[in-house]
Structures are given as structure tokens and as C-alpha cells.
Amino acid sequence: MSSFTAFYRFLVLFFCCLLTFGSYFCFDIPSVLQDQFQGNLTCPNSTAGNGTSGNGTVECIEGLGMTPEEYNLLYAIYAWTNALVVIMAGFLTDKLGNRFGVFLFSFLVVLGSTVFALGSHFKGTKYLLPLMLTGRLIFGSGNGSLVIVQNRITAFWFKGKELALAFGLTVAFSRLGSILNFFLTQRFEAHFGMQWTLWGGTVLCVLGFLAAITVSALDKVGTRQLGLDGAIQEESRKVRVQDIRQFSLRYWLLVLTIMFFYNGIFPFIADASKFIQDKYSEYSQEEAAYVAGAVYDSSLVLCAAMGILIDYIGLRGVFAVGCALLTLPVFALLAFTFVPPLVSTIWLGVTYSFAAASMWSSFPLVVPQATLGTAIGIATSVQMIGVGLSNLVVGQILGTKSSKLWLVMVFLLANTICCIVTSVTLNVVDHHQGGTLNKTTKKSAPQESPSTADRDPLLAEQEEVDGDIPGQSSSINNS
Numbered sequence: 089m090s091s092f093t094a095f096y097r098f099l100v101l102f103f104c105c106l107l108t109f110g111s112y113f114c115f116d117i118p119s120v121l122q123d124q125f126q127g128n129l130t131c132p133n134s135t136a137g138n139g140t141s142g143n144g145t146v147e148c149i150e151g152l153g154m155t156p157e158e159y160n161l162l163y164a165i166y167a168w169t170n171a172l173v174v175i176m177a178g179f180l181t182d183k184l185g186n187r188f189g190v191f192l193f194s195f196l197v198v199l200g201s202t203v204f205a206l207g208s209h210f211k212g213t214k215y216l217l218p219l220m221l222t223g224r225l226i227f228g229s230g231n232g233s234l235v236i237v238q239n240r241i242t243a244f245w246f247k248g249k250e251l252a253l254a255f256g257l258t259v260a261f262s263r264l265g266s267i268l269n270f271f272l273t274q275r276f277e278a279h280f281g282m283q284w285t286l287w288g289g290t291v292l293c294v295l296g297f298l299a300a301i302t303v304s305a306l307d308k309v310g311t312r313q314l315g316l317d318g319a320i321q322e323e324s325r326k327v328r329v330q331d332i333r334q335f336s337l338r339y340w341l342l343v344l345t346i347m348f349f350y351n352g353i354f355p356f357i358a359d360a361s362k363f364i365q366d367k368y369s370e371y372s373q374e375e376a377a378y379v380a381g382a383v384y385d386s387s388l389v390l391c392a393a394m395g396i397l398i399d400y401i402g403l404r405g406v407f408a409v410g411c412a413l414l415t416l417p418v419f420a421l422l423a424f425t426f427v428p429p430l431v432s433t434i435w436l437g438v439t440y441s442f443a444a445a446s447m448w449s450s451f452p453l454v455v456p457q458a459t460l461g462t463a464i465g466i467a468t469s470v471q472m473i474g475v476g477l478s479n480l481v482v483g484q485i486l487g488t489k490s491s492k493l494w495l496v497m498v499f500l501l502a503n504t505i506c507c508i509v510t511s512v513t514l515n516v517v518d519h520h521q522g523g524t525l526n527k528t529t530k531k532s533a534p535q536e537s538p539s540t541a542d543r544d545p546l547l548a549e550q551e552e553v554d555g556d557i558p559g560q561s562s563s564i565n566n567s
Contacts, residue, residue, distance in 0.1 A: 097245045100306045101254055105261035106299035107190065107238050110292030111197045111231045112265035114204075117289055118162055120273040120377045122362045123149045124282050125159050152211050152282070160483030162224050163358045167476030169228035171469040177233030178465020181240060187304040189237035193230045194300035200227025201293045205286035232472065234300075236464050241307060243452075243460070256392025259444060263388040265292070270381025274374045335463065338521065339454045341514040343467045345408055346447050347474040348507035352415060352500040353440055355478040357383060359486065363422075363496070364429050371429075379430050386437025387444070394445040404453075405515040405525040407446035411439045412507040419504065423497030453524050478503065 118125055127149035181189040204223025210216045238258055246254040277285045356363075360380035364371050371379065398404060418436045421427045448464075455463040478499070485496050518525045 096306070096310055100245050100303060100310065101242065101257065103299045103303040103306065104238055104241050105258050107194060107234055107296050107303065108231070108258075108262045109265040110289070110294070110296040111201075111227070111234065112262045113269045113292050114197075114201050114227070114289035115166070115231065116266055116269050116357065117273055117286065118159065119358050119361055119380065120270055121277055121282060121285070122159065122359070123365075123373055124277065125152050125154050125162075126156065126362075128153060152208065152216060154217070156486040157483045158217055160358065160479045160486070162220065163354070164476040164479040164483070165221050166224045166228035166231075167354075167472040167479060169225045170232035170472035171476065173229040174232045174236060174465040174468040174472070175462070176465070178236050178461040178463070178468075181233075181237050181465075182459060182461040186237055186241050186244070187307060189233065190241070190300045190304050193234040193237060194297045196226055196230025197234060198230075198290070198293045198297050200224065200230055201286075201290040205283065205290050208283050208286050232468055233465075236461055236468065239464060240461050241303065245307075245310075253392060253396060255449075256395035256445075259391040259395070260388050263384045263391065266384040267381055267388055270377050270384065274377050334456070334459075335466075336454055336521075338514060338517055338525070339451075339463065341510055341517060342408075342447065342450055342454065343470050344510040345412075345507055345514055346467060347471045348503050348510060349412060349415070349443055349447070350471050351474045351478045351503040352419065352507070353383070353436070354475045355482045356419075356436070356500055358479060359482060359496070360433070367422075368426070368429060379433055382430055382433035383437040383440060386434050387441045390438060390441035391444060394441045395449070398442075398445045398449060402525075402527050404446045404450045405511070405518050407442055408450075408511040409508065409515060411443040411446065412504055412511050415439045415504050415507075416501065419497045419501040423494040423501065450525055474503075 131150045177189065177193065200223050202223070203226060204220055207216055207219030207223055210219060239255070242254050242258055273285060276288060280288075357380060360383075361373070361376045364376040364379055365373060368376075398407060415436065418432045418439070421432050422429065451463055451467065452460060481499060482496050485499070515526070
């Protein structure tokens with residue numbers, strides 16, 4: 089492959105990485121500003137503040153006046169919208185192509201973030217919660233679907249060449265957006281207020297929309313130059329809804345494993361900042377946000393490396409079990425000890441990095457390439473149903489008069505135990521069906537000759553459906 093073609097592929101990758109940078113920044117803004125979302129509508133001038141006063145008493149924080157249940161509903165409705173939309177989004181993307189999906193879903197992200205920011209201006213009125221929930225609903229319908237399109241574009245352009253690195257970089261850029269949110273949002277809000285902070289997030293989503301237009305144009309020009317347009321359209325016409333019935337037991341066990349693992353991750357991050365402040369009184373809101381953000385800090389550093397490692401050695405099923413087992417102590421430490429929370433959040437970030445690289449990269453090994461978008465869409469849907477229900481449960485626990493923070497950690501611990509059960513079952517079934525998930529890349533995927541790779545490095549062949557794209561990882565909504 090010529091150096092120009094390699095440059096072109098990485099140019100596509102750069103703009104592909106920018107697709108979800110802003111949306112991941114916006115997604116967790118409520119987590120950083122949880123005190124403001126649940127703060128009082130008004131405060132006496134003498135007591136208004138954003139932290140703890142010098143004598144140790146908590147100052148009044150002026151905010152939107154949401155209850156814990158209403159706050160967690162912002163995350164639950166995002167998850168449920170993903171659950172409903174991503175199945176159809178994956179199928180439509182398989183059927184109509186990446187350019188259609190990337191434009192539509194990035195536009196929905198911008199629209200949703202705009203409505204969400206607009207809703208904050210109706211503080212103290214009956215319109216606040218409906219508008220902000222509507223914004224999260226639209227935002228969720230776009231962001232989860234956008235990740236699927238991002239995966240498909242990356243898989244197409246890096247078929248058989250630097251695939252693990254490419255997917256690791258897309259995950260890293262998404263996590264960078266999340267990390268910058270945890271480091272910058274609270275400071276920005278302290279200087280400019282909540283409304284301008286939410287509008288700032290919307291501006292970042294607009295940048296993602298511009299990246300979508302750019303990557304769509306690059307994809308169109310590149311595929312035309314390579315003479316692949318006709319072949320891609322032919323593959324798209326073959327995709328049918330009935331193909332879902334061909335998904336194996338391994339696929340559904342993998343879906344459940346992912347759901348239970350993320351049931352512990354996302355609800356924790358949504359409430360981590362406030363949990364840390366309430367249990368460890370010496371932490372300010374800003375410090376608690378930094379500690380909570382360490383989950384993403386770890387994954388930013390490790391995701392690309394873990395993707396390459398797992399792409400090289402395989403053992404995806406073993407890593408799935410190991411990640412679940414190693415996550416158990418995280419919630420136990422938070423629930424029953426006063427070990428510094430930074431230990432737990434960094435630890436969780438490490439297991440999260442391995443899980444993202446091992447679990448999501450397993451889908452191309454268990455489903456046909458032509459239905460990969462549909463398969464990931466269904467997996468994301470089931471994952472988000474679980475995460476949405478978990479957010480509601482956490483909200484109910486925190487909303488009770490005698491709320492017990494340790495009980496939240498026990499609930500997350502129970503989800504991790506369920507993840508261990510499903511991942512062990514997955515390995516048993518996989519072993520009886522050839523052990524594809526735990527083979528190394530060289531044994532699980534057919535190898536192309538140099539001449540074939542040079543001639544057609546981008547298009548997945550129909551007969552290479554059983555292990556064609558090792559090393560794929562996803563965020564999410566993922567990641």
C-alpha cells in the first residue's frame with residue numbers, strides 16, 4: 089500500500105475520532121455538576137457556595153432543585169433511548185451505509201444537547217424536567233448510534249491493518265472528552281454558571297457534526313477512488329432482519345456479560361462524585377470529580393495498548409472472566425472500607441480497559457461481518473436497558489430518607505457477580521464450539537496473502553465471517 093493511501097486512512101481515522109469527543113464530554117456533565125443539578129433553587133446570599141465552609145458545615149448550593157430520582161432519570165432515559173434506537177440504527181447502517189448514519193446521528197447529538205441546555209433556563213418551572221429529559225432522549229438516540237457507525241467506518245478502513253490501534257485510538261479520544269469534562273467542567277461552571285457550561289458542551293457537539301461531514305466526504309471520495317462503491321452496496325442489499333435468528337448462543341452470552349459488567353460501571357460513574365463527597369467528607373466537589381474521573385484517566389492511557397495486546401494474544405474469553413473477578417474488590421472496598429477512593433477508581437479504570445478490549449472485540453468472531461452493525465446495535469440495546477434499570481435502582485436507594493451509600497455498592501457488586509457467572513458460561517460454550525474466543529489472532533482469523541492485502545485491504549470478504557476483524561473495541565456508550 090502506498091504511503092499516500094496510509095496517510096488517507098489515518099486522516100479518516102482522525103476525523104472519525106472527533107465524532108464522539110464532544111458527545112462524551114457532554115454525556116457526563118451532570119455527573120460533575122450533580123450538586124448543582126440537585127441544589128436548591130435559591131440560597132440566602134450569605135450561605136450560597138459550591139463547597140464546604142471553613143467550620144465544616146455544608147454551604148447551600150444553588151442549582152436546579154432536582155431530586156435524586158429525577159437526576160438519575162437523566163441517565164436512565166439516555167440508556168433506554170439507546171436501547172430502543174440502536175437496534176434499528178445498526179440495521180439501517182448495515183443497509184444504507186456509513187455516510188447516512190454518521191450524518192443523521194451526529195445531527196441528533198447536536199439537537200439533543202441544544203434542547204438539554206435550553207431546558208436549564210427554565211429552572212423553577214414545570215418545563216425544566218420535561219425539556220431536559222427530552223434533550224437527553226434525543227441526545228441518547230444519536231450518541232449510541234453514532235458509536236456504531238464510528239466502529240463500522242474504522243473497521244472498513246483498517247480491515248487487516250492496524251485495526252486494534254485504530255479502535256484503541258477512537259476509544260482514547262472518547263475517553264479524552266470524558267476526562268476533560270471531569271477536569272474542566274466544574275471550574276467553568278464556577279466562573280460562568282451552569283447555563284453557559286451546558287451551551288459550551290453543545291458547541292463541542294457541533295464540532296463533532298462538522299467532523300461527521302468531513303469523514304463522510306473522505307469516505308465517499310476514498311471508496312470511489314478504490315472502486316469499492318459497488319461492492320459495498322451489494323453487501324448492504326444482502327442484509328435482512330431475519331439474520332438475527334442466526335446469532336449463536338455465544339453471541340447472547342457475550343451480550344449478557346457486557347450488560348452486567350457495564351451495570352456496575354456507568355451507574356457508579358453517574359453518582360461517584362457525590363458518593364465520594366458524602367462518604368469522604370474531606371473531598372471538595374472539584375477533588376471528588378477528579379477522583380471519579382480517574383476511571384476514564386486509566387482507560388485513556390490503557391485502551392490502545394490493551395487493544396493491541398488482546399489482538400496479539402487473543403484469550404478474549406479468559407480476559408472477560410478475569411475483568412469481572414478483578415472488579416469485585418473495587419465495590420467491596422468502596423462499600424465496607426475507607427481506603428482512599430482513588431485506589432478504587434484507578435483499579436476500576438484498569439479492569440474497564442481490559443473489558444472494553446476483550447468483550448467488544450469478540451463480536452466479529454461470533455457473527456457474520458455483514459451483520460456486524462446489527463449485532464453491536466442489539467448488544468448496545470441490551471446493555472443500555474440494564475444500565476437504565478440500574479440507574480433507577482440507584483436513584484431509588486439514594487432517594488430514600490434513610491439512604492445507605494454502602495447499599496448502592498452492594499447492588500453494583502451483585503451485578504459484577506452476575507457478570508462472572510455469564511462470562512464463565514460463555515467460556516464453557518465457546519470451548520465446546522471450537523474455542524474461537526480464546527485462540528490467538530493468527531489461529532482465529534484467516535490470513536491474507538501480501539498480494540491480496542495490498543490489492544484489497546479495506547473490504548471484508550463474505551467468506552471471512554468467522555474471525556475477520558480481531559481487536560475491535562467500543563466505548564459507550566459505550567466506552
